[in-house]
Amino acid sequence: MENFKKVHNREKTRSVKWDMRHVVFQSDDVLPMWVADMDFQAPKAVNDALIERAKHGIYGYTIIDDDIKNPIINWISKRHNWEINKEWLSFSPGVVASLHMAVQAFTEPGDNILVQTPVYTPFYSVIEAHERNVVKNPLQQKDHYYHIDFEDFEAKLKQGVSAFILCSPHNPVGRVWTKEELQEMARLCLKYDVLILSDEIHADLIYPGNTHFPLASLSDEIAKKTITFMSPSKTFNLAGLQASYIITSDKETKEKLDNQLLKQGHNHINTMGNTAMEAVYKHGAEWLDELLSVLEEHKKYVTAMLEEKTDVLTVTRSEGTYLLWIDCSQLQLNSEDLKSFMNQTAKVGLNAGIDYGDEGEMFMRMNIACPRETLEEGVNRLIKAVNNR
Structure with a gap:
């Protein structure tokens, strides 16, 4: 300690x-x-790995190989009971950058995108910067604890929503959504054909008595309509190293997202981010x-x-x-x-x-x-x- x-x-x-x-x-x-x-x-494993990498002294273009992908896969399996494979992984400098890419790839100007407020501030700019409309599903507070208003959630989807940006766990209110809450949100999104962009950057930071369930792990049907955004940056204090990854099981959806990442030049992470990600998922x-x-x-x-x-x-x-x-x-x-x-x-x-x-x-x-x-x-x-x- x-x-x-x-x-x-x-x-x-x-x-x-x-x-x-x-x-x-x-x-x-x-x-x-x-x-x-x-x-x-x-x-310490991160600092040791970065120092060792720096001793090499050459910082050319870096590949993302199985030595990085396999520790991610193992981490998610052990910490979140979700079995993924390496073909589902994409990489970018950060979750916010990835959300920008997803909004551009899967929605059009003028489209409505749902968020649950109060919510992480960049969600607003991710939507509005691309001329999409923010639609709010305000969370309901009772006795200093927040709940989802599912009646309002469905009403908003019914009005026409292209995508839903889920914050799970929720920043800033600190909710870790139950499996039942996640299943109901997913059920309604499937009903109204709404793509789910699931920001799960805080997934590892869970207090005793609570369990984080990756939304896409709940069923193949839900996974097909979900893109999951994760990173070691919050968990291990690596934000300045700019390394994140995206999990997309649906092949067609992943290809479309990867094309957008490539188009915008956000389809890679830097040498030190690579090194740190491998170290923490192996030894953190x-x-x-x-x-x-x-x-x-x-x-x-x-x-x-x-x-x-x-x-x-x-x-x-x-x-x-x-x-x-x-x-x-x-x-x-x-x-x-x-x-x-x-x-x-x-x-x-x-x-x-x-x-x-x-x-x-x-x-x-x-x-x-x-x-x-x-x-x-x-x-x-x-x-x-x-x-x-």
Whole structure:
């Protein structure tokens, strides 16, 4: 666990999280707990592999061979009980880039694309940048826990939707969808002939008592209408290495997606991303198990502290990801004043809930993937600011 206790100075490393504070929060003394990367070093196996590769000193074009594909296949089989084969795999620099490619390949300008709000902010740009229309199926919150409004879901599909971008596990609300929920969403998409683009980048970050089910693993029929997007970037803190993969079992669908990736020049990953992906999927399991234990304790700590030490901040019940969705509605501030309060008064840099959709107006998103010392400092700043307001 010592790997997760050490505080690393990330300033002046061109870190978006730390070196963009003045731009994002208009202050350099804000404690950044926002963008989804971790303040933990990646597994030692990654650093060893990257250093060894760098010793070679030649960085030419890189192939993606079975030494990379087989560890992915084995990982998904062991961690998610899903048997895939290497012919289903495609590669790109990132999940968001892949979603852009899929939207262009399988929908047309003016088409409607469904999302479940509040939702990961790039989903909006993935749709709107290509002149498609965002259709919302707002999630319903009850007792600080989110549910799917299936009546509204079907009503939206019935009106005409070309694709549905599923966030599973869900960012930012932390839901890990049950098998029954996934089956019902898939049933309705099949009924209305809607392609499912399933963003499963947080699939490995699941808290005890919950299970992530890859949507396409539920049946061959569902798999035929589903494209799955995954990456080790969130799991092992590799976002800057830009490596992701796509799983598509339907041959015709995969060919169409691969053509779009090729057309846009996004059908490969860089040398170091290749190297890191192989290393973590071969040797990262123990590190991940330790991380999950740390995150579980962090989640419990933040939840207990905010609810015991304040009367206005409540953490939404989270089942996955290292992102907590905090209900700030009792502060009775509008979205702009809430952001200002967190940035200027509490001096904690969180993601503003309004950025995830109007449904998130009274919320803030907190990244708890940091050493306990950093976490406690951020929580104490919040408590102090709230209780002195």
